[in-house]
Amino acid sequence: MLEYEKHKLSNGLRVLVHRDETTPMAAVNMLYDVGARDEDPERTGFAHLFEHLMFEGSVNVSRFDYQLQHAGGENNAFTTNDITNYYNTLPARNLETAFWLESDRMLGLAFSEEKLITQKNVVTEEYRQSYLNQPYGDAWLLMRPLAYREHPYRWATIGKNIEHIQNASLLEVRKFFTTFYHPANAILSVAGHVDPQKVFVLAEKWFGGIFPGNGYLRQLPAEPSQNEERKMMVERDVPQHQIYMAFHVCGRSHPDFHATDLLSDILSNGESARLPARLVHYRKAFSEINAYVTGNLDPGLLVISGMPHNEVDEQEAEDMLWQQAQELVAEPVTKRELQKVKNRVEATHTFAQSHVLSKAMNLAYYELQGDADRYNRQMDAYLGVTADDLQRIANRTFKRGNASILHYGRPARP
Amino acid sequence: MPNRKQPPPVHIVSDIPFIKPKGVKLDNGLPVYFLEGGTEEFVKIELVFFAGSYMQVKPLVSYATSNLLRTGTDRQNREEINELLDYYSAYLNLEAQKDIVSVSIHVLNKHLEPALQLLRDMLRNPVFPEDEMRSFLKNKQQIHLINQKKVQHLARTYFNELVYGEQHPYGYRLKPEDFECVERSDLQQFHQYWFYPENGFCIVSGRMPPKIEKTIASYFGGTDWKNIDKGKPPVYPLLTSGGRKVSLSVPEAMQSAIRIGKQLFNRTHPAYHRLKITNALLGGYFGSRLMQNIRQEKGYTYGIASNIVSLLRSGYFFIATQVGTDVSQFALEEIYNELKDLRCRPAGKDELQSLRNYLSGSFLRSFDGPFAQGERFKESLVFGLDFSHYEDYLKTLGSVTADEIMATAADYLNEDAMMEVVAGSQ
Known part of the structure; x- marks a missing residue:
């Protein structure tokens, strides 16, 4: 049970605090309700580029990192298709430094044209390092537009291409800030050796005077339901073929989310799960195999990916994956199998509560989904899933007409 | 509004709340250290042996020996071991480094004993099935080939070779054919030589269940855990030549x-x-x-x-x-x-x-x-x-x-x- 106290400032900023006196540290997490899904389709990658710029100077602070490090702190941030999340850990005694810094960059940014150019270059190098200069690195740049036709999940957080990043202007940066970076669009959470009442006082002091900003009404195109199997083949200089299969599933807030998550666990959570046990160890047809749900706020994907050995025919390998999926449609999972994946979820949930940072992040993320208490209730939701639920969802999910399949492989054999 | 030009005062940390490890030595010579703390009901049990790649006479032997501990014991085969580990949600981590091998498990206290039983069997009575070994090495060979496409991987492995020389285990750069040269007997011998109580130690950390010391001693103690053949650490000269x-x-x-x-x-x-x-x-x-x-x-x-x-x-x-x-x-x-x-x-x-x-x-x-x-x-x-x-x-x-x-x-x-x-x- 993750205990916390909550307070909302008059400008709309939500503040959540968890007290843990066994640690000398504190984690300060600031979540902004903006992600790659909120981008202009002609300016993709912008939310992530913007995340970089948040470290390049605010109204009264020219060097965010320097000041936080000076207080013994460490920080980073990440951007997903749904959110932009900034986090700091520092000795709890220096908590106020994080409030000073986070509130100043919510108040307003102040950086130069040169810094924008430098960060565009840094992000371009990140694009190359993580997506283009890695074997299989561009697979998801291909998979997203295959699985999504309308919804903005069709592009990756890094952006559709490098040109979109290089074309971003200072004016667009300012507009993005005004639209998304204000108190009512943010959630602040703190976990660690802190007194919640004192944290609320600090929040009023540093964030209370920030202008609430104008509300943002999110209107995203819904993804039309898929009716035909989508297939794509690419040839690359890689040593081994890889197959990616994606099926549309519900979003995080849907009552079926937990069962969908467990369905992917049945397939690949742990070495004894079906895909590794049967296709890697028993049939020795694949060297690596994986299944997971993307866990997005809007309807997401259940993904199965695997690397068949070179002597295995690619289509036969794909058929083996289909066979495993269809078995979940045809037969209910065993009682012990279901208990096993529930036990694993329970352990993961408990392990996550041994770090102040993951506690702070979870508070903010679940508050965004409506109520931080969902975090505590989710274990019950997982435990309540039945074998019938899994079969019902498998039946709905594992259909040809709901599949997007990418064969990412070596040039065809002569 | 607060004065934003003035940074809040900063305190420098000088007092670290060290947990005092409680050390005991089991009857077979295995030192065990307990570090108590934390808020959640789970522990980490880690056993470390001085059995890293430095000790091997053939590439990959330390890596394969440690990773294949989980593929079969005198009581269970790989499938059964994996099923039990997953059922009891015990997260097993097998790590082979240059000097040491680390075998650890994170587990909820309520599942501690079945997890310890598995860990004990893996450490003491592994069987290293031939087909498991072949399949493991084949999969790792594939990953090795993928890594050869990554510039950062190439830079790292060639750098180590440059610094320590190709003869030294700290500098050796794996070749694809190395994955085909390991024999089952290499693993059995390596295990016999290096995985024994006096060649390692155990660290238990987390929020301990009652009588943890007794529990640990009952699984990892016992004078029947000893090695008949002791390995002799090889000696490699350290070469140094700068500026290349x-x-x-x-x-x-x-x-x-x-x-x-x-x-x-x-x-x-x-x-x-x-x-x-x-x-x-x-x-x-x-x-x-x-x-x-x-x-x-x-x-x-x-x-x-x-x-x-x-x-x-x-x-x-x-x-x-x-x-x-x-x-x-x-x-x-x-x-x-x-x-x-x-x-x-x-x-x-x-x-x-x-x-x-x-x-x-x-x-x-x-x-x-x-x-x-x-x-x-x-x-x-x-x-x-x-x-x-x-x-x-x-x-x-x-x-x-x-x-x-x-x-x-x-x-x-x-x-x-x-x-x-x-x-x-x-």
Whole structure:
């Protein structure tokens, strides 16, 4: 049970605090309700580029990192298709430094044209390092537009291409800030050796005077339901073929989310799960195999990916994956199998509560989904899933007409 | 409104809440240390053996032996072991390093005993089935081939070879055919030689269930756990030759991976703490000179870092980055400039103070909770040290001067002595 106290400032900023006196540290997490899904389709990658710029100077602070490090702190941030999340850990005694810094960059940014150019270059190098200069690195740049036709999940957080990043202007940066970076669009959470009442006082002091900003009404195109199997083949200089299969599933807030998550666990959570046990160890047809749900706020994907050995025919390998999926449609999972994946979820949930940072992040993320208490209730939701639920969802999910399949492989054999 | 021009006061951390490890020795000679703490009902049990790749006479034997512990024991086959581990949600981690092998398990207290039983069987009575070994090595060979496509992987492996020589286990670079040369008997012998109580230790950390000491002793104690054949640690001379460069051509690479560094010493050396602080100033954190110059000012890279690595019989220093191929010459120049600067330009008052504050906060973070402390304790124990080693570091951090840092850089990090590997398109 993750205990916390909550307070909302008059400008709309939500503040959540968890007290843990066994640690000398504190984690300060600031979540902004903006992600790659909120981008202009002609300016993709912008939310992530913007995340970089948040470290390049605010109204009264020219060097965010320097000041936080000076207080013994460490920080980073990440951007997903749904959110932009900034986090700091520092000795709890220096908590106020994080409030000073986070509130100043919510108040307003102040950086130069040169810094924008430098960060565009840094992000371009990140694009190359993580997506283009890695074997299989561009697979998801291909998979997203295959699985999504309308919804903005069709592009990756890094952006559709490098040109979109290089074309971003200072004016667009300012507009993005005004639209998304204000108190009512943010959630602040703190976990660690802190007194919640004192944290609320600090929040009023540093964030209370920030202008609430104008509300943002999110209107995203819904993804039309898929009716035909989508297939794509690419040839690359890689040593081994890889197959990616994606099926549309519900979003995080849907009552079926937990069962969908467990369905992917049945397939690949742990070495004894079906895909590794049967296709890697028993049939020795694949060297690596994986299944997971993307866990997005809007309807997401259940993904199965695997690397068949070179002597295995690619289509036969794909058929083996289909066979495993269809078995979940045809037969209910065993009682012990279901208990096993529930036990694993329970352990993961408990392990996550041994770090102040993951506690702070979870508070903010679940508050965004409506109520931080969902975090505590989710274990019950997982435990309540039945074998019938899994079969019902498998039946709905594992259909040809709901599949997007990418064969990412070596040039065809002569 | 608060005065935003005035930063809130900053307190420097000087008191680290060290957990005092409770040490006992089991009847068979296995030392066990308990680090109690944490809020959640789970523990980590870690067994460490001095059975790293340094001890092997053939490539991959240490790696395969440790990873195949989970593929069959006298009681269960791989399938049964995996099913039980997953059912009891025990997270098993098998890690083979240069000097040690670590076998650890994270498990909820309510599932502790079945997890310990599995761990005990794996450590004491593994059978290393032939087909499991072949299949494991084949899968790892595939991953090895994929890694050969990554410039950073090439830079790392060629760099190690340059620093230690191809004959030395610290420098050996794996070849694809190595994955086909391992025999089952190699693993059996390696296990017999190195996995025994007196050649390792055990660390238990977390929120302990009652009678944990008795429980641990009942699974890992017993004088019948001993080795009949003892291995003899091999002896390899450490070669040193500075200033060599290797350039690897990877056609169509968009980035070059750069690695620059040299052989040094490990954490038992008197200058180690000073070197660690000097390294941090150069490239050990986001505010470091390398990161500020090469990423934040020039935008050549997504990231750059320098590190010092402690091995039982040596140690080394390296700088690593990936940069656009069009700017790799400029990046190299800047890196060498920063190395030169490190011994010529004293850290300013603010720069040094900031470094001190950051490192002390970072230190506190690295000791946060029983699992982090268990990790730090292990790192010291491997070198025959204890927590006083870290107290010495804190003292050095408090007293080190800008002149001492420059002297350390001059003694150990002279740019002319560096080895260099660049992997990318030219």
